[in-house]
Amino acid sequence: MASPNPDTEESPSNTNPALRLPPEILKIIVDQVPNSNIKNLRLTCRFYSQTVALRLHRVFISANPRNVEVFTAIANHDVFRAQITEIIWDDALLCPRQPNYNFENDYESMDEADDIDIYRINWRGAVPGWFRKACRDNVSFLRGHRYFNIYRPSLVAREQKASEQMPMEGAWAYYRELLQQQRHILDSKAHIDALEKHIGSFPTLRRIVITPAAHGWLYGPLYKTPMIRAFPRGFNYYIPRGWPAIDTIVPEWDDDGSDWQGFRVVTRLLAENKDCGRVTDLRMDTNRLELGLNSRMFEKENRTLDDFQGALARPNFVHLHLDLMVDHHQRQADVFRSGLLKRALAGASAGKGLKYLSLRANTDIYRGSHYCDWYFPLTTIFTPDSYLRLEHFGLARFYVKQDDLLVLLASLPKDPTLG
Numbered sequence: 521m522a523s524p525n526p527d528t529e530e531s532p533s534n535t536n537p538a539l540r541l542p543p544e545i546l547k548i549i550v551d552q553v554p555n556s557n558i559k560n561l562r563l564t565c566r567f568y569s570q571t572v573a574l575r576l577h578r579v580f581i582s583a584n585p586r587n588v589e590v591f592t593a594i595a596n597h598d599v600f601r602a603q604i605t606e607i608i609w610d611d612a613l614l615c616p617r618q619p620n621y622n623f624e625n626d627y628e629s630m631d632e633a634d635d636i637d638i639y640r641i642n643w644r645g646a647v648p649g650w651f652r653k654a655c656r657d658n659v660s661f662l663r664g665h666r667y668f669n670i671y672r673p674s675l676v677a678r679e680q681k682a683s684e685q686m687p688m689e690g691a692w693a694y695y696r697e698l699l700q701q702q703r704h705i706l707d708s709k710a711h712i713d714a715l716e717k718h719i720g721s722f723p724t725l726r727r728i729v730i731t732p733a734a735h736g737w738l739y740g741p742l743y744k745t746p747m748i749r750a751f752p753r754g755f756n757y758y759i760p761r762g763w764p765a766i767d768t769i770v771p772e773w774d775d776d777g778s779d780w781q782g783f784r785v786v787t788r789l790l791a792e793n794k795d796c797g798r799v800t801d802l803r804m805d806t807n808r809l810e811l812g813l814n815s816r817m818f819e820k821e822n823r824t825l826d827d828f829q830g831a832l833a834r835p836n837f838v839h840l841h842l843d844l845m846v847d848h849h850q851r852q853a854d855v856f857r858s859g860l861l862k863r864a865l866a867g868a869s870a871g872k873g874l875k876y877l878s879l880r881a882n883t884d885i886y887r888g889s890h891y892c893d894w895y896f897p898l899t900t901i902f903t904p905d906s907y908l909r910l911e912h913f914g915l916a917r918f919y920v921k922q923d924d925l926l927v928l929l930a931s932l933p934k935d936p937t938l939g
Contacts, residue, residue, distance in 0.1 A: 546571065556749070576603045579722075580745040581715050582610035582734070583705040584698070588714050590746040595718035604722040607715075608743055609782035610734035612762035614695070614702055645688030651695070652688060654758040658738035659685075678739040686754040695757050698747075712785050719795045727801035727839070728790075730782035732762020733809050742807055763811045763845070766882075770847050770855075773817040775824055783813060784824050791830030801839035801876075802831065812845035812882045818861040825860060832868040838909075839876040840868070846881045853896025853919075866905040873905055878914035885917055895919040898928050907932050 541549075550558060555575050562569045581591050587610070594600045641659065643652060659682055685691075705711055719725070736742040738756060764771075764779055775784075783804060790799055804813045817825055831837065847854065856862070868874045879901075898920060907913065910932055915925075 543571065574600070576600050578606040578608055579604050580608045580610060580734075580743065580747075581711055582745065582747065583613065583702050583711050584610075584745075584747040585701050585705060585710070586747045586750055587745055588705065588711050592714050592718065595714075595721040601722050602724060605724050606727040606729065607719070607722075607725065608734065608745070609715075609728065609730045609786060610743070610745055610747075610762075611730055611780070611782040612732050612735055612760035613706075614699055614758065614760050640683070641685050643688060645692070647688050647692040651692055651758060655685075655688070655691065655756040658756055658759065662738050681739045681754055682756075684754040685756050686752060691756055694752065694755060712781075715785065716789060716794060719789055720798075722798070725795060725798045727803065728786050728799055729803045729805055730786060731803075731805045731807065732760075732811055733805070733807040735759050736807075761809060761811065763806075763813075765811060766845060770814060770816050770845055773814050773819065773822060773824070775822050780813060784827075787824060787827040787831045790834070791827040793834070797834060797836060800836050802837075803839075803841040804843050805841060806843040806882075810882045812843040812880070815844045815846045815881075816855050818864075819855040819858055821860070825864070829864040829867060832864055832874075833870060835870040835872075837869050838874055840865075840874055841876075841878040841914075843880045844882065846883060853900060856896060856900045859900070862901050862903060862906070865901065866903050868906070869909075871905065873908040873910065875909050876912040877907070877910060878912070878916075879918070880914070880916040881918050883917050883919075885919070895921050895924075897921075898924045902928060904931060909933065 550561070550572050553561075558572060558574055562572055562574070576594065579591050579594050580587050582588075594604065643656060645652075662678055662682055686694075731742070734741060734743045734745060735748065737759065741748045786802070789795065790802070806812055817828075832840065865874070865877070896919065907928075913932060
């Protein structure tokens with residue numbers, strides 16, 4: 521039997537009828553499948569490789585070699601980099617936040633009677649106690665939500681993965697390897713160098729999101745980063761949450777600290793115009809976790825504040841979303857009385873003001889007359905220059921007075937479509 525002729529085997533007359541679908545029909549079909557399937561489809565033949573494009577509009581960066589590798593590869597690709605409009609900085613580090621704790625050597629034995637639970641998951645294995653507990657909590661959380669979302673396909677898929685959970689010792693070995701890779705990236709600053717080198721390589725870049733919540737929940741990440749996509753099936757692990765949580769007191773801002781690294785790096789690069797002035801949208805997004813940027817950055821002058829103010833002041837900067845970690849109750853307004861956040865917002869977009877502004881605090885809001893002493897005057901943050909061009913305004917979980925808020929709302933620009 522003669523071997524196929526590479527010059528004719530994919531010609532229109534010899535291709536499978538499915539390959540001869542009109543381009544608009546093929547596009548409709550391809551639009552229904554995830555990017556991972558499109559990648560496989562493009563590998564099947566030259567026709568699909570040339571006619572089916574990957575849907576790439578965002579790239580990810582974090583302290584993980586896989587994320588750095590893919591970020592760099594896309595930045596160096598003449599076609600793919602032109603499609604990128606958004607960079608996601610995953611600011612969550614894998615290890616638990618327990619200072620001076622030797623989390624690798626805290627191994628724990630367990631009773632044989634407790635080694636397999638009612639869901640037929642085997643929890644035995646020589647792993648640290650905190651790691652096993654985190655994995656069990658993940659599954660408990662997943663099971664706890666099954667009765668509220670029983671018909672959601674995503675939950676069915678997550679439960680199937682939970683039932684196929686890999687052995688504890690295998691999960692811990694894989695997690696330790698991730699920790700070693702993370703240490704190497706943090707020590708070498710390869711992720712920071714990659715962003716600094718390539719942030720100007722994306723001609724249509726408009727948005728940067730910094731989040732501690734990329735990992736989401738077990739088998740349900742907020743963002744499917746290359747690192748997360750590479751996880752083996754059934755991998756259960758300690759879900760990182762990026763930034764520190766507080767009980768009552770927010771720590772002082774430390775310009776050289778390790779927390780909020782993404783914010784420090786990104787604002788510096790924007791202030792230095794490393795992106796060629798393309799980024800117009802910056803978001804510190806916790807996805808409603810009780811976390812946020814340390815608000816005490818706005819308490820007194822510091823280097824990061826200068827970078828933040830410089831980033832906002834760029835002529836085309838229009839969109840800001842900040843989730844803030846603030847002191848609870850009566851102390852929550854103190855740091856804003858310095859006027860530094862007020863100054864930064866007033867100088868946004870070369871003094872013309874933002875078009876989109878959203879501020880959210882991480883405090884709980886309580887009802888009662890005695891809580892009125894905890895409010896802060898809105899004039900400590902906002903001036904008329906802050907909202908001259910606003911098209912969207914959001915303020916969540918701050919104590920404010922009704923009259924104060926009504927005055928501010930009355931001062932916002934009117935929607936011209938409402939007459």
